[in-house]
Amino acid sequence: MLEAPNGNTPSRSGLYYRVIEEGAVSAGDPAVRLPAPRGGPMVVELFRAYYESAPPEEVIQRLLEAHVAERARRDLEEKRARSNG
Numbered sequence: 001m002l003e004a005p006n007g008n009t010p011s012r013s014g015l016y017y018r019v020i021e022e023g024a025v026s027a028g029d030p031a032v033r034l035p036a037p038r039g040g041p042m043v044v045e046l047f048r049a050y051y052e053s054a055p056p057e058e059v060i061q062r063l064l065e066a067h068v069a070e071r072a073r074r075d076l077e078e079k080r081a082r083s084n085g
Helices: 043-051 057-064 070-083
Strands: none
16 A cells, blocks of 8 residues: 555545636636546546656556646656666
8 A cells, every 4th residue: 555755545635626727816716627538547546656656657658648737747757767777
């Protein structure tokens, strides 16, 4: 079982929004939840790969094929490079 640095097991991540366009947001502004692409990775999969020091190559590839944040993409690419020597 994977553990976060604080000792918790990442299994429930809550709700995350992707920012499409920068701008000001105020209380009461609508937030729209669009369905995720069918078969796409879940946030918990990204969390697990983040906390795992060497996730399997197929997991890294699956996540890199999805729309993940640039910081997460860099982390995955660095892990791939370390595992490939």
